[in-house]
Amino acid sequence: MGANESGYIGQSLRRKEDRRFLTGAGQYTDDVTLPHQTHAYFLRSPHAHARIRSIDTSKAAKAPGVVAIYTGADLEGVGGLPCGWLITSVDGTPMKEPPHPVLAKGKVRHVGDQVALVVAETRIQAKDAAELIEVDYDVLPAVTHPVDALAPGAPQIHDEAPGNHCYTWALGDKAAVDAAFAKAAHVTKLDLVNNRLIPNAIEPRAAVASHSASDDSYTLYVTSQNPHVERLLMAAFVLGLPEHKLRVIAPDVGGGFGSKIYLYAEETALVWASKRVGRPIKWVAERSESFLTDAHGRDHVTHAELALDKDGKFLAMRVNTTAAMGAYLSTFASCIPTILYATLLAGQYTTPAIHCEVKAAFTNTAPVDAYRGAGRPEATYVVERIVRQAGVEMGIAQDEIRRRNFIRSFPYQTPVALTYDTGNYDATLDGANELADVKGFAARKAEAAKRGKLRGLGYSSYIEACGLAPSNIAGALGARAGLFEAGQVRVNPTGSVTVFTGSHSHGQGHETTFAQIVATRLGIPVDNVDVVHGDTGRIAFGMGTYGSRSLAVGGTAIVKALDKIVGKGKKIAAHLLEAAESDIEFADGKFTVAGTDRSKTFGEIALTAYVPHNYPLDKLEPGLDETAFYDPTNFTYPAGTHICEVEIDPDTGVVQVVKFSACDDFGNIVNPMIVEGQVHGGLTQGIGQALLEGCIYDRESGQLLTGSYMDYAMPRADDVPSYQVSTRVTPCTVNPLGTKGCGEAGAIGSPPALINAVLDALAPAGVTKLDMPATPHRVWQAIQSAKAAS
Template identity: 75%
Template sequence: MNAPSEHETGIGASVRRKEDYRFVTGSGKYTDDVQIPGQTYAYFLRSPHAHATIRSIDTSAARSAPGVIAVLTGDDLAADKVGGVPCGWLITDVNGQPMKEPPHPALAQGKVRHVGDQVALIVAATYLQAKDAAELIEVDYDALPAVADARDALKSGAPVVHDIAHDNKCYTWALGDKAAVDATFARAHHVTRIELINNRLVPNAIEPRAALAQYNRGDDSYTLYVANQNPHVERLLLTAFVLGLPEHKMRVIAPDVGGGFGSKIFLYAEDVVLAWASKKLNRPVKWTAERSESFLTDAHGRDHATVAEMAVGADGKFLAMRVHTVANLGAYLSTFSTSVPTILYATLLAGQYSTPHIYAEIDGVFTNTTPVDAYRGAGRPEAAYVVERLVSTVAREMNIDDVELRRRNFITSFPYQTPVALQYDIGDFNACLDGAVELADVAGFPARREEAKRRGKLRGLGFSTYIEACGLAPSNIAGALGARAGLYEVGEIRVHPTGSVTVFTGSHSHGQGHETTFAQIVSARLGIPFEQVDIVHGDTGRVPFGMGTYGSRSLAVGGSAIVKALDKIEAKGKRIAAHLLEASASDIEFKDGKFTIIGTDRSVPFAQIALAAYVPHNYPLDKLEPGLNETAFYDPTNFTFPAGAHICEVEVDPETGAVEVAAMTAVDDFGNIINPMIVEGQVHGGLAQGIGQALLENCVYDKSTAQLLSGSYMDYAMPRAEDLPNFKVGSRVTPCTHNPLGAKGCGEAGAIGSPPAVINAVINALSPLGVTHLDMPASPERVWNAIQSARQSAQPSANPAP
């Protein structure tokens, strides 16, 4: 992709990211880079057991160790009446009862419930001194039986994780018309049934979680530097629900953040403990996770076990869908964990298809594992995987071409009310599929398959046509569905006297390129140079209350708030210009950075209006206040619905089971695009993560002890460059109908559409051998075993029955 000229910086231009200069030159400032005079260092002693009663904790030796300032335990936390870590989304079960919400102490009190649970905090002059002292703490544990698999946790006699949930169920939640679905299945021409595992993932952001808490005794206030995706929500939860503080007594600063993918949305126990300890010790306290801690304590993703069925007519039309999912929530409820397998998953089970009836039932289950929460896509990848694996299975069983079956069932008229609550406003699913089929050269696949066969390899082609709900909204509906916070966004525009602009956004950038994209919007709208626009985010002390970044909401919601603020600036600018030009404000138009009397050549540039607003020598002071700053909040009326078609082509070595992704094609509809280069980068990153889940990544616990077996990069396979092909990426555009930018969001699409495409491709390659199912990840061992099982099943019995 060619770089634009210096003048090509407006909407639709592939502007190079302005923030990258400081990153590539080492000038970024991350939480671990922050240094405060007198700061101390924290280390957390963590449980080696997945489930145990704490009989006693002897900290005496640790307290006397060199450099140690304090050793604090759950008893100290309880004595100071520090609340537990709250869940931010209340789910109501099928019986109308609230979910079971057990306490989550920030330091273990009486029990530990997963390996890595925080047992004690050691604070010392250096990190190594704190870590060494932790080895001197003696904890007397009484180990208890543990359970790691959510399906096992539901069985009679399973270990009980929390006393308030003796069956280990947090909730049973359902969506759809069960009676209508059951009746349709009873008369269906064909029924397809599949069982799927959506494997558990570890987020593995390049920057580990970190926090630095400072208490100011002078004004009884706190400052918390933290690697977090939504600092205002962190502050709200921490002050109002845990520490019992007025919000204005805490400033949360999320500086540069090195990736999040959902794992840094949440309020974590460590943040609570550090803030509390900073006051208790009257010293700044810093903690940065080691990678092993990240594996143990960063909220994991996915971990669903699903049975899905599709009722189909003789013509291949989908009639009804029935889904039951057991969702592993882990040992405690993370901030948004309860919403992921319910509101963010079941509502997307219609996919791109006009299936008349859908019923989904979800069991949210406690286990002795790390809490599970949002990970890139958050519920939508899980839904797309179920739908697209089911659709390709129907195609194979009914001997209908994959592309043809999808086309027969696509939604083609909009707006479209799905049977699972959401209403899609617009889309063109055929256009994306047609584009992907052409870009992937599907017509040439048979020849490539034959060529691979001559080399002893198996070639497969897999399809996925996904849809997702982004720009989480609106607040009133989210509140009715259990959200304990609003889902709007804020934008503040400060126009300086010289005409340059600073934008304060409640969205947070941790790799998405806000400082570039938002500047493009403002530059294009005001007609000022791109370089004269600065973006500020991630600081509750400078930015009005906003909701942060997740769910591909930054542009559709955060960008729309900025546009609304720009609307106010333009309206005021027209009034100032009207005064200067001695005209009516209704006769003024604003275009290309100039306010002009319509139909004339009389105009004033934006910079002159800005100066007049701050140097009001010739200004209608009786009608307007000086200054040109405006703030706007934007609460969307609906989700946005990015959609697309992904096609994967794989080559399998039947002798080793190794899978090579030979080609990956993605054609997506993200609505209007501000910066194509940034969008393409987001798609590439998502595809890499999706391929990683499909072929490589798997977070594994021992089923009997709930010990994490994949706790390092020695055991957990992240995708490398050599695992990925050169991606083919295209786009189609149907602008969103209900936000001013017409934007839909792009950040999660790659991770949503690619996993089912990859697995469908692997199964397509193996189907001539009789392999019809594989769970993710399709590792060489799994593929090889599936091939051997299919070959054995195909062999005639050695002792046929008489």
């Protein structure tokens, strides 16, 4: 496909990476096999909470094929896994950060907590040997629910965190909120649970670690969304290695959704052990281990109140949330229910005063951290559920109550710290109304009623903050890292281009999207551009991929590097064309002396840079290879409206999503097909949360009851409808691409749209309360409870 006037931007190019994925030529971590490789298996705690009296590995050590066995006692001098974001409580004290040992020391705190590492010649031998390890546990009472964990008398999980309390954090002007509630014409109150989710990337976590005796360096292949951050945390904070002695490679990665952002114990233990064993070690999680140990998502319990005037204008919102942290603080756990949650509670609305208090609790469960959307789905769920309920209570139509409160003047400073740069919320609401054929809904509802079915329509007008983040603002809020991105553009002598990005692609299609930008800017065929990611040995630096940041931040870093390339190219062209540099224009792959037909192609300039025979060597270095770091000045604010239409069978409680319409504003779009794919995936994950998924621990024993696909319901193709999607564009003002990000929007906007639709459908049955997931059993029970109450 050739370039048109705007180059490849806006074209749905087929993904460059798909050929290798579709033909089985992808290279995943488990595809890496190193000479003399050994295999690891982790013995894990069968108990949610127990003291370890003793561990006897003597029998296991004699088992066939065993190379080494390590327990927590062997890791003297090895640090705990760090948390990357410091949250300060309302009383000024720092959050509680109990140690997060690489292998359990003294205690286990959730089912699946790693107790011992067995290294053997084969994976089966390692697993067999692990069964011979004798651990004497003193089983303790467990607590898995965040509200239970903070209750007096709850089992104490960490000595360092009395009452299992991690922090109590707040945002907003409480006095202003209280004053607004005092004069409100109407107050809507709502209790909500945001259900705990298990990420379920199709590729389980995996690692291959090796040590080179020749230069005392380590190489780690790992399923990571951000290899440089992994290296920094592991080397500097846990193992005490010089950073330049650890190379982290995240090759093809089969999905992350947040769960592969974090530094995990397993790969850390492997790197540590690889030097002691003197051979490479591979570990690949079994699916059961993924359920037990991948960082989970959500798990909030919330009470929210919205104050309105007599016309349905929002005056103030008050939100109290209890959030589970799990047994240990995962890498970004602390900032998810705070910085990425409370700041989004303004939504698309002009609510002048908002106050949110968040209590974080340790629980005897897997850690909780960012999962597609990370705090923003939880915020959107609160806002869009309570807005619906307010509309119902005040008799204002669902689109109307939103329109009465939309922000229309930009930039807009919210009462919860963010400044929205641009947006057009009426446009996306109108777009969604069109897609959803809202006008025809009454007729469809009547037709469904004839068949004994209940139809409902639900809205969700979401906003998210993406493009993380201005490092100085993040730092002021407690971030312990920068949030810029790096990009390098290497023009090869023959004019082809290799791009090195600190973003990581694990399903997002960066190899295509980034190549489209580079090819367009340089006026060269897209096939002449390759994108390299996921290797600290090849890429200058990177903060990785999460928070829908790759195009807005990583893409902009590449654009900045391209600007440098073009700037240098102009200098070379000026020399060759014997013109002033200021007279050189670059367009369509040609450097031209303005107002003349004298020009040099991009390829000629590239060759000259590397064969500098006729070259201003006294003023200019040869070569054409530039790196840029980009730190954004603001977040980006994708937004849109989703409308869900459901049909419910009152006899069984089955909810069928019959139509789902999403009109989104992602700013400028580089590849519409990839964006649509991201939206479809996000919507399916959001519908999964609202309709099917729910991680359940036994409240007494702490055992994971949804530990396999027999009990944890993932969305399947026939659970979702054929989506209706469209976009409206207000270009982002923060970055030169004018782009906002699209990766999480579907998962953020869709859950409240679905539940609002279910509540709309069930309103005639008298149902007013329903938590996710809207399983048949739960819907049927809601109908029965309403019957009993009436």
